[in-house]
Amino acid sequence: MPRSVVIxxxxxxxxxxxxxxxxxxxxxxxxxGRRAEVLRSAAEDIEGKYPVVTVAVDLADPVALERAVNRLPQQVDVLVNNAGSRGTRTRNSGLSAVAERWRRDFDNNVLPVVLLTEAVLPRLTRPGGRVVTISSIAALRGNGAYGAVKAALLSWNHTLAQELGPGGITANVVVPGYVAGTEFFGTSPNEADLVRRRAQTLVGRVGEPDDIAAAVAFLASPEAGYITGEFLNSNGGALLGR
Ligand SMILES: NC(=O)c1ccc[n+]([C@@H]2O[C@H](COP(=O)([O-])OP(=O)(O)OC[C@H]3O[C@@H](n4cnc5c(N)ncnc54)[C@H](OP(=O)(O)O)[C@@H]3O)[C@@H](O)[C@H]2O)c1
Incomplete structure (x- = not known):
């Protein structure tokens, strides 16, 4: 049976x-995602048995998401909360800049996860549904406001797992280390940066999006039904034992 998966x-x-x-x-x-044309292009490129459905909406905007919710599937077997971003620099200075940075990182990384999960909650398959959320290595080793808001997802996931467990739904978090080949850092990394990132790992390479997809796929699998309220590092050994 095909599963209905929202990412x-x-x-x-x-x-x-x-x-x-x-x-x-x-x-x-x-x-x-927010950009309709980016979603459309990905949907065209991704090969599968069924056409990929796209829903363009800013997930940090509760009103826009309420309007868009009917375009999401009526039944959801797997929800993958992956959307998140680092904000751009602020023009403010002093405490206004500090407040702006913290609010922006919270809005960019916590609201899209919490709001989409709340919107989809009644549609999650019971039992057997899966929620997998993407945090960051920054949550565990620190990186200012961004690390702190990514850590908030770990705490939030505990509550979610408690709420959903009795319905037979699991909620887990994947915690990636550095992953190349995404838009996250804006520009492509230079060679010196890649060398530094590689050296931080034990496996001598940086992460790829497929590494994280494999971890998500495992936590979303029917076989992972006894794992909930957990987080799974995928960082090549860049951070151990947490
Ligand atoms: N790359 C890394 O090294 C790394 C490491 C640890 C964790 N992560 C985390 O991994 C996740 C994916 O990042 P990535 O590296 O794949 O970067 P990415 O290519 O920039 O992907 C982020 C995606 O989220 C979407 N998005 C962002 N804000 C959104 C919003 N408010 N509403 C709807 N969609 C939104 C973006 O599309 P639109 O702009 O079109 O909305 C984009 O497709 C993020 O949560 C990031 O924090 C990344």
Whole structure:
């Protein structure tokens, strides 16, 4: 039976690799993001049994999401909360700049996860549904406001797992280390940066979107039904034991 899979940020980077994984395995995939043309282009490129459905909406905007919710599938077997971003620099200075940075990182990384999950909650398959959320290595080793808001997702996931467990739904988090080949850092990394990132790992390479897709696929699998409220690092050994 094909599963109905919703992936936020599925038009680029890690989300796109996740979407391609599920499509390749015969599932019905819906990708969500702000830029309609980026989603359309990804949907055309991703090969699978079913056409990839696209829903363009800003997931940090509750009103826009309420309007868009009917375009999401009526039944959701797997929700992958992947959308997130680092904000651009602020023109403000002093405490206004600090407040702006923290609000922006919260809006960019917590609201899209919490709002989409709330919107989809009544449609999650009971039992057997899966929620997989993407955090970051920054949540565990620190990186200012961005790391702190990514850590908030780990705490939020505990509550979600408690709420959903009795219905037979699991909620887990994948915590990626550095992943190349995405839009996350804006520009492509230079060689010196890649050398530094590689050296931080034990496996001597940087991560690829497919590495993270594999971790998501495992936590979303029927076989992973006894794992909930957890997080799974995928960082090549860049951070151990947490
Ligand atoms: N790359 C890394 O090294 C790395 C490491 C650790 C964790 N992560 C996390 O992995 C996730 C995916 O990042 P990525 O590296 O694949 O970067 P990416 O290519 O920039 O992907 C982020 C995706 O999220 C979408 N998105 C962002 N904000 C959104 C919003 N408010 N509403 C709807 N869609 C939104 C973007 O599309 P639109 O712009 O069209 O909306 C984009 O497709 C992020 O949560 C990131 O924090 C990345």
């Amino acid at each position: 936020s940020g599925g038009g680029t980077g890690i989300g796109r690799a996740v979407a391609a994984w599920f499509a390749r395995h015969g599932d019905q995939v819906t990708i969500v």
